[in-house]
Amino acid sequence: MAELAIRDADVVDGSGADSYRADVVVDGGRIVSIVREAAATGCQRPTARRVLDAAGLVLSPGFIDMHAHSDLALLRDPDHSAKAAQGVTLEVIGQDGLSYAPVDDRTLAEVRRAITGWNGYGEDVDFDWRTVGEYLDRLDRGIAVNAAYLIPQGTVRALAVGWEDRPATHAELDRMRHLVAEGLEQGAVGLSSGLTYTPGMYAEDAELTELCRVVARYGGYYCPHHRSYGAGALEAYAEMVALTGEAGCPLHLAHATMNFGVNEGRAPELLALLDQALDAGADITLDTYPYTPGCTTLAALLPSWASEGGPAEILARLTDEATAARIRHDLEVTGSDGCHGVPVEWETIEVSGVTEPSLAGHVGRTVREAAAERGEAPWTTARRLLVEDRLGTTILQHVGHEDNVRAIMRHRAHTGGSDGILRGAKPHPRAYGTFPRYLGHYVRELGVLTLEECVARLTGRPAARLRLPDRGLVREGYRADLVLFDPATVAAGATFAAPRTLPAGIPHVLIDGRFVIGDGRRTDVLAGRAVRRTPV
DSSP states (O other), X not given: OOSEEEEEEEEOOSSSOOOEEXXXXXXXXXXXXXXXXXXXXXXXOOOOSEEEEOTTOEEEEOEEESSBOOTTHHHHOSOOHHHHTTTEEEEEESGGGOXXXXXXXXXHHHHHHHTHHHHOOOTTSOOOOOSHHHHHHHHTTOBSSEEEEEEEHHHHHHHHTOSOSSOOOHXXXXXXXXXXXXXXXXXXXXXXXXXXXXXXXXXXXXXXXXXXXXXXXXXXXXXEEOSOSSTTHHHHHHHHHHHHHHHTOOEEETTOOOOSGGGTTOHHHHHHHHHHHHHTTOOEEEEEOSSSOEEEEGGGGSOHHHHTTOHHHHHHHHTSHHHHHHHHHIIIIIOOGGGTTSOOOGGGEEEEEOSSGGGGGGTTSBHHHHHHHHXXXXXXXXXXHHHHTTTOOEXXXXXXXXXXXXXXXXXXXXEEOOOBXXXXXXXXXXXXXXXXXXXXXXXXXXXXXXXXXXXXXXXXHHHHHTTOTTSSSOOTTSBOOEEEEOTTTOBOOOOSSSTTOOOBSOOXXXXXXXXXXETTEEOSOOOBOBOOOOOO
């Protein structure tokens, strides 16, 4: 007898097709039978050791978070309800060109310090891996949800070149090619870049093109956080389209926003650029989160020249008065490349988390507000935070535009990604709310997408980008990574005031046919594993 029969569910199968009523039978971690309109047609109802009445609920594939920063959270937090409770059954990590494999001892220490604001320093994690394959093996010991990994180009460059702003030598480029190929052979699904983050931003297009040629050869994809989301954003998007076109590599644009005042109302220009490339045969997808503010680290705003050499050199420059004055000028007058070429507006920069407890009073305040309370210039406050928190401060950046958000999410290449940073006292609510917000706010309340369209963007389309042959659809033979939600009540609980509130209306989530969320509560099941690249 089968393990589970889900009866009378409204199946939204992830393909974009119309929903239908069905009984769905799960056994051995897979969907073994789908009986359409079983109750209405009078056919024999399937039986199983457990029968779940799903009347009034939608059954869909598990949601795929195409842009996640859970690289350490998956290891340190077995519960991981931030994602599991949203219906996320697969996260794509290794994002923005910086993560923890491949590394050596030196690079690991540097990367841990550089992205403390994203993931914490990891004092509670045993870093018992160095290669991509060893990291994926570590995930295979059991995690809350599945995870796929992108090789981080910045980490690869740190390992082969260092943190210097210079072209790679032929020997260094050969080593980077080898590291990327090795990571793909070990199961990574592609390559990511953070081209406003050091050291990845120091790579010229020719270098990136050569790495993308390797990715294309293995059937992976390139996922860049490109060189600007502010001034020059369209040029930065066009650069990535041209680069991957030359390399013959599929392109997935990370958190494809059009931010800052210079881009208000300009999403149609981006979409026209993408449509032209798609119509010419390019393989392009993108992801977005359904919110206007962004989230990053305070250190990310610094100009690239100030970040050369890695975290220790950054701190040294910040403590030198003449150099700090030059940094301030680039931030406030010129518009640093770290702040996307736009002069920083301190009233838009809200502190969301610190690692130094004595600085906790800054959380929830903008830099301008915190500075006013102390009677000092905003730069003075920001500089003090950077130094005393040793670059670990995370921020919300209130620079987005709702019209752009809606326009981009309607596009045919769109998928969903949370870009969720789980650290900090007041993280961005997208970490806990992205997927139910799509379903509740943008489908039910606003009608920006139909339910079937939205589910396809969160399931089937991401699975196709990841080249997963048995995930992302409700189909016989597919893995039973499934979500049951109430379309009338599903909603994000997380807000900017209470960002860690869990969502409503998602009572059941299954991974490989095992309940990780049952009756609205997290079980003790650790059904997640590393999802490796499908060989070409």
